[in-house]
Amino acid sequence: MKIPTFHLLSGILAGSLFFQTNTRAETDLPVLFTDDFSGAATDDWQPTDPKAWKITKLADGNAVFENIGGSKYEPPHRSPFNIALRKDLFIGDFVLTAKVMTKQTSRAHRDMCLFFGYQDPAHFYYVHLGEKTDDHANQIFIVNDAPRIKISEKASAGTPWKDETWHQVKVVREAASGLIEIYFDDMETPTHVAHDKNFTWGQIGIGTFDDKGLWDNVELRGVKVDRKGKPVAGPADPKQLKFIKWTPDFQVPDPVAISLDDNGVAYVTQTQRRKSQDLDIRANRDWIPNDVGFASVDEKLAFYHEQLTPERSAENAKRVDDLNGDGSHDYRDLMVLSERIYRIEDTDGDGTADKMGIYAEDFKTEVTGIAAGVLIHEGDVYSTIAPDVWKLRDTDGDGKADQREVFAHGFGLHIAYAGHDMHGLTVGVDGRIYWSIGDKGVRVKSKEGDDWRYPNHGAVLRCEPDGSHFEVFAHGLRNVQEIAFDAHGNIFGVDNDADKPGEMERFVYIVNHMDAGWRANWQYREPDYSPWTAEKLWMPWHEEQPAYVTPPIRNYMNGPAGFAWNPGTALGPAYDDYFFLNSAPNGQQWAFQAKEQGASFEMVNDHQIGNGIPLVGLAFGPDGALYSVDWGGGYPLNEQGAVWKIDIPDEVRSERRLETATLLKADDAKADLDTLTVRLSNADQRVRLKAQFELAKREAFDTFAEIAADSEQPQLARIHAIWGLGQLTRYREGADFAPLVALLTADDSEIRAQAAKMIGDGFSVSVALSPSVFPSKEGRVADRTLLSRALLPLLEDKNDRVKFFAAVALGNLGITDSAEKVVALLASVKPEQTYLRHAGVVGLTGCGETALLAGLVKHDAEIVRAAAVVALRRREDPAVAVFLNDKSPWVAAEAARAIHDDWMIPEALPALAETLATT
Structure with a gap:
């Protein structure tokens, strides 16, 4: 040509x-x-x-x-x-x-x-x-x-x-x-x-x-x-950004979260229940001993019915208002106010919204939390309203949901702090639905029958768009309100602090099976000993930090709420590859980038972009502007609020933004195969993902395989093809992994890393703190050993990201023959390489048998012994007791924590008691 x-x-x-x-x-x-x-x-x-x-x-x-x-x-x-x-x-x-x-x-x-x-x-x-x-x-x-x-x-x-x-x-x-x-x-x-x-x-x-x-x-x-x-463009200049009220003519009452469809219609959640119906433990501190013990939503519901009875109306007046007007302060007053989802649009195209209507309401059981998350995806509106994730659809085009189903149930076991709800709904690059929850906890029985129990954890969660294959992706978080994917599918968030003196919020790189260290029961330990502060679990890596924790990248700004990543063509070139964060309590907005550093990242180029408006949820619109919701005064509910648009006026009509808006509106179901494959290399991730998902619906396995294998294709097109292959192989009996296996020897390290990640993505064994195995036995190919053998050389790869994803994949595959190679990887890991350590822990947990793990007590490398302890902890294996007398105080303390913390390991408690008595 x-x-x-x-x-x-x-x-x-x-x-x-x-x-x-x-x-x-x-x-x-x-x-x-x-x-x-x-x-x-x-x-x-x-x-x-x-x-x-x-x-x-x-x-x-x-x-x-x-x-x-x-x-x-x-x-x-x-x-x-x-x-x-x-x-x-x-x-x-x-x-x-x-x-x-x-x-x-x-x-x-x-x-x-x-x-x-x-x-x-x-x-x-x-x-x-x-x-x-x-x-x-x-x-x-x-x-x-x-x-x-x-x-x-x-x-x-x-x-x-x-x-x-x-x-x-x-x-x-x-x-x-x-x-x-x-x-x-x-x-x-x-x-x-x-x-x-x-x-x-x-x-x-x-x-x-x-x-x-x-x-x-x-x-x-x-x-x-x-x-x-x-x-x-060169350095980002916050002076370019203008804050424009998108809803100047009407109030958007007490908004929390926002999502926009491909035509620019906004879906915004309203909370009416915060603190009045969704109670706050800080106003009911005498209930703390009961609250920390709840292990299911049903237990919380039973407690409300037991405590908030009509017979105790006078006593309950300090806890609940008589909102139903029956003269009694009781649990029935928790079923009056409903959370809502609004549909807001600009019908005349003048750049501001002029129409708002209720899309869905009637979310008001005794244990209903706040509507803290919303996502519009392929015509379905998802909303996180604990204890449920809802999936809604308007089938007749009247602007109101007429189909409703509970997508998943079992979230928010604790009363806990107001605001520690479910939120952060987003579509993952793998086609799954992802969301986050604060430390009100998780007890979910999946459609496949797996029992997920994380009662004292905040977490990142995921499942397929039909609700199948639910899993806890990462845990030990406190309250990451929104999460964001970057161009390579890495997940980030900013976690809230525990309101302790000297402690700070945390910028976190969120990876599969990670434990970020927080437990809700530690919230109430002050002024007595609390591991969170005493062991400085909230800090980036330091030498005395426990090994079971994957620490944050760095500490960051107060009150993180809305969080979004520029998908590629939004705003202007100056803000390409930037993350955006709302610091809600102080009305500040921030921007920064994440730069790859080994198997992890570092934050760079952070700067303040706004001040004065208490913005909460964030989302990019198809027009390339950044949209956010304003509580209209802060925490107290006052039925005021607005949607704001953050934009660079000179870029509104830029070629790349207009092209993206056109492609997002296009019906990919009508596009031919060649058109869709071209879009896999588009400058905007939303366009790329739309094409990827359409190709996956068409079962375009050979197309994905051809693009992924072609080194002349743009790297991002190859990565999206790899993700497409992941969609078409995970959880499938007899799936063809050959194209992904072939990519494990690709010249491009990112291609190797992504292929390893996708190979392990459809398999799971018990590699996280949960008394049940990881989800579903479906999708196991006849011989996982072949996949593991193909992955093993990557543990010696020159690139740390490749090593990381290979070790995690091996842990998911769970073939015991891989364990020795994982040990060798861990022996090469430096103390500060916490993500490689985590990957090694996952590998050992999935691959290592008890005899091998316990035998590592004799290994020369301290980090190997510590990783073995964490692996045994995750398996609740009493063999961890052999490490109580380790020559390293760090490893011995790790063993003590493993036996004592969380569910405990009862069989090992006598050994711990004896050690404490003699040490």
């Missing part, structure tokens, strides 16, 4: 946005990338043939990137064979510098090459630094769906290579003028010059036509762009 129109358009666009002359100093361009190859991994580079490249340590100890030759890559047109591209980085204007040494003996075409403007294998530029000059050597070339053609206006007589000598090279590119300059050793005078505007953006790369050589100290300065050549 010749260059598509959008390449030419991007050149026109670049002409108005990039610098115009070559007088711009190199230092004016920000540093986008440096690599001295001192690390063992080369994950930032994508070679055409990975076997032809390696990290080499020289005699002086310096590490370099070596092209050893022998590339098996066959380009579509005559052009270089040995290329290593800088992965996932697209640039317009740039200055690229590097050190290079040829390892080829002298000959006419002895060369090294630099690549730029790389669109795909048939469209790019390169400079061939050849020893002699002719039409095919020592020139600047273009490959434009045809064999390379020289475009040099100036070229040297030959590149003066010297054996065993490092040379300095530089490439300068100005997209607007088309300028290309090449420098060799002399960094002031170019040896080669050309002008061409065919490719105004692309990747850069290093390599050689078909020789050998070394590369070091690569530095790239430039203007980062997206795949269509549009500049990616």
Whole structure:
């Protein structure tokens, strides 16, 4: 193919946005990338043939990137064979510098090459630094769906290579003028010059036509762009953001959560029951001993009927108002006020809402909590109103739900603190429904018959859209009000603190089977000993922290509520990849990014974006604006409130936002297969997911497999295809895992990680604190051993994310032969690598037999012994007692906690008592 129109358009666009002359100093361009190859991994580079490249340590100890030759890559047109591209980085204007040494003996075409403007294998530029000059050597070339053609206006007589000598090279590119300059050793005078505007953006790369050589100290300065050549904005500026009341003409009473459909219609929940009908334990402190002991919603209901009787009306007046007006203060007064869901829309398209109606109500049993979460997905409206998750639908188009079903039941066992409800509804990248609950607890019997008991935990929960395969995804949280997925399917949230002196909220990376450490019964331990504060469980990792806890990334802002991630084209480029957080009590709004760091993340670029409005729930609309609800005064209910729109006015009519809005409104059920596959690489995650889910409905297994396997496809398209394969394999008898297994050896580490994650996703054994096994025995292939064996090499992968997901998958598969390799992984883990430790714990819990786990008491590595303790704790195995006399006080204390905490391990209590008496 010749260059598509959008390449030419991007050149026109670049002409108005990039610098115009070559007088711009190199230092004016920000540093986008440096690599001295001192690390063992080369994950930032994508070679055409990975076997032809390696990290080499020289005699002086310096590490370099070596092209050893022998590339098996066959380009579509005559052009270089040995290329290593800088992965996932697209640039317009740039200055690229590097050190290079040829390892080829002298000959006419002895060369090294630099690549730029790389669109795909048939469209790019390169400079061939050849020893002699002719039409095919020592020139600047273009490959434009045809064999390379020289475009040099100036070229040297030959590149003066010297054996065993490092040379300095530089490439300068100005997209607007088309300028290309090449420098060799002399960094002031170019040896080669050309002008061409065919490719105004692309990747850069290093390599050689078909020789050998070394590369070091690569530095790239430039203007980062997206795949269509549009500049990616610099630092985010909160002054760009404007807060606009979307409901200026009417009150939205006491709103909590918001979700918008693909046409921009908002669904907003209202609470009327908070504290008046959904009671707060802080106003009933004499009930605390009873409350912490509730193990089911039925127990709480029975307690209300026992305590809030008409005979105790006078005593109960301080607890409940006589809301039904029958002259008695009793449990019947808890069934008067209903939670509501409103449907709000802008019918005339003027940018503000003008119509609001009740979509659903009549949520008002004695134990009904608040409507703290709402999600519109594929025509169904889900709402979390403890003790139930509701699934609602308007089948006749009158704006009111006429189909209602309880999607899941058994949430909110405790009275606990007001606000610690169910919330955070969202669609996962795997097609499941996810949501969160505060520490009012969980006791759910799934449709498959599994009994999930987490009475003192906040948690993240998930199940299929039809309510099947419910599971507790992560636990030990206190009150994460909303959660958000990023582009790679990682889940984040900001957890509320316990209102203890000196303690803070927590930014958390939420992974499967994690225990974040919180227990509701610890809330009431002050001023006596409370593990939460005494052991500093709320802090990021520290050396004395218990091993069963997966700690937060960092402490953060007060009162976290609404939380959302920019799905790709919302707001403006300055806020790409940003998370947004409402700090509700103080009326502040914040934004930040999460940067990958090993198997975990770090928070970067956090800054305040708003102040003064007590916003709660957050959601992006199809128009690219960020919507949020305002309580209209804070915690006391006053039937006031509003929906606000947070936006960048200059971006409202941007091309990318208009395109996204159009694609979201489109009926993907009517789209052909080619259209859907193209959308898997769209810039906006919502468009990508919509296409993925439609392909999954069509059982497009072969399409997913083909895209996932194609290394020339954009990485995000491959990842979505992997998630699609996950949808079509999990819980399915006889599922075909071959395409996912094949990806475990992919060159791209993220592809390996995602494949490992999906392989383990449809299997579960007892790897979490629960007296029942993980859900459903369905979906177990005849030989899980084969899958486990394919995963085992990934425990030694150079990438920590790959190791993490492989270990978790092995734990889910539960094949005992894998345990020794998991132990080896744990032995290599550093104390601060808490997510790798967690993955190892999951692996041991699922794979390790009691004899092996107890035998690890003799292992030299302290972290291995601690992980064995946590694995035995999760299995409630009394063999954990052998660790009570461990030489490490940290490990011994871990064993004591395992025996004493949560459900306890009764058979091991005598050993603990004896140890306490003698230690």
